[in-house]
Amino acid sequence: MTSITVIGGAGYIGSVLVPALLGQGYAVTVLDNFLFNQNSLLDCCLHPNFHLERGDARDESMVKRAIAKADYIIPLAAIVGAPACKADPTAASTLNRDAIRMLLSLRSKDQRIVSPCTNSGYGIGQKSIACTEETPLNPLSLYGVTKVEAERAILDSGNGISLRLATVFGASPRMRIDLLVNDFVHRAFSDRFLVIFEGHFKRNYIHIRDVARAFLHAIANFDTMKNEPYNVGLSDANISKLELCARIKEQIPSFYYVEAEIGQDPDKRDYVVSNAKIEATGYQPQVSLDAGIAELIKVYTILRVKGYANA
Ligand SMILES: NC(=O)c1ccc[n+]([C@@H]2O[C@H](COP(=O)([O-])OP(=O)(O)OC[C@H]3O[C@@H](n4cnc5c(N)ncnc54)[C@H](O)[C@@H]3O)[C@@H](O)[C@H]2O)c1
Numbered sequence: 001m002t003s004i005t006v007i008g009g010a011g012y013i014g015s016v017l018v019p020a021l022l023g024q025g026y027a028v029t030v031l032d033n034f035l036f037n038q039n040s041l042l043d044c045c046l047h048p049n050f051h052l053e054r055g056d057a058r059d060e061s062m063v064k065r066a067i068a069k070a071d072y073i074i075p076l077a078a079i080v081g082a083p084a085c086k087a088d089p090t091a092a093s094t095l096n097r098d099a100i101r102m103l104l105s106l107r108s109k110d111q112r113i114v115s116p117c118t119n120s121g122y123g124i125g126q127k128s129i130a131c132t133e134e135t136p137l138n139p140l141s142l143y144g145v146t147k148v149e150a151e152r153a154i155l156d157s158g159n160g161i162s163l164r165l166a167t168v169f170g171a172s173p174r175m176r177i178d179l180l181v182n183d184f185v186h187r188a189f190s191d192r193f194l195v196i197f198e199g200h201f202k203r204n205y206i207h208i209r210d211v212a213r214a215f216l217h218a219i220a221n222f223d224t225m226k227n228e229p230y231n232v233g234l235s236d237a238n239i240s241k242l243e244l245c246a247r248i249k250e251q252i253p254s255f256y257y258v259e260a261e262i263g264q265d266p267d268k269r270d271y272v273v274s275n276a277k278i279e280a281t282g283y284q285p286q287v288s289l290d291a292g293i294a295e296l297i298k299v300y301t302i303l304r305v306k307g308y309a310n311a
Pocket of ligand 1: 007011013032033055078117166
């Protein structure tokens with residue numbers, strides 16, 4: 001049986017990916033420190049091929065033990081997103097970059113790695129020219145810098161694949177509402193209004209189940225895909241923040257949004273991405289942006305973010 005170790009497997013992506021891997025018949029070991037006190041992997045615990053280590057991805061002996069039997073390693077543990085990295089730069093560098101270098105020194109060369117990078121590595125793209133995997137990387141934040149450094153180390157080390165993920169959206173048992181689509185739908189649903197800064201900035205998006213499918217695809221096609229980076233996004237969803245709001249308004253007609261005349265978004269990412277390279281390997285995303293928005297409306301019907309008000 002093929003064994004896969006997912007480091008940081010209890011997070012937003014891992015909590016969807018791990019059940020998908022188990023469903024494909026892989027044995028899965030998760031190493032995670034459960035940073036958010038999350039209980040998102042409870043559904044996996046009965047599975048006989050699911051193994052769990054609670055610990056830090058920077059702890060050499062923990063990592064050695066967690067990867068001992070792995071044929072594939074998926075390192076997801078990170079301080080994720082520019083604001084979180086800015087708030088704790090030491091954690092960001094030691095986890096996002098140094099722990100990956102340590103992992104590379106601990107794994108045997110025949111252990112394969114499939115790792116997520118962020119397409120925010122492209123920073124500010126050229127107007128209307130789609131970023132391909134050949135486009136020079138220009139990360140704008142410590143988050144982007146550490147993720148790009150980790151990707152470089154993995155590809156230089158060999159026997160690895162890097163998936164440069166678009167901004168992920170959709171439901172996960174460890175939900176994140178700080179991702180752009182998830183955030184905008186949340187505001188549209190709960191506040192009914194949104195003030196947008198730099199509404200023309202374009203980004204690319206991908207549903208979380210299609211992210212899980214991309215990892216499964218990379219594992220199944222490892223030999224033909226290895227030692228390369230691949231953009232992973234919806235090719236029909238290279239859209240601006242204003243266009244995203246219009247799509248949300250189609251499903252929440254009472255949503256009112258307006259572009260601010262003064263002020264800036266600290267997040268300067270603005271790019272259009274080509275996903276042709278991974279599509280040429282036979283990968284096709286299956287969940288549209290509109291289907292994800294409809295899903296999120298149901299998610300926020302369930303979730304209520306409150307605590308300091310009576311109603
Ligand atoms: N969500 C996105 O839009 C997106 C896009 C591109 C790339 N990625 C990458 O995908 C990966 C997962 O992102 P996510 O959205 O699931 O984030 P997340 O914050 O939900 O998950 C991170 C996981 O790592 C764990 N963790 C944190 N510190 C740890 C430590 N010191 N030791 C062990 N575990 C630790 C957390 O408990 C959590 O389970 C990250 O590497 C991220 O950079 C995410």
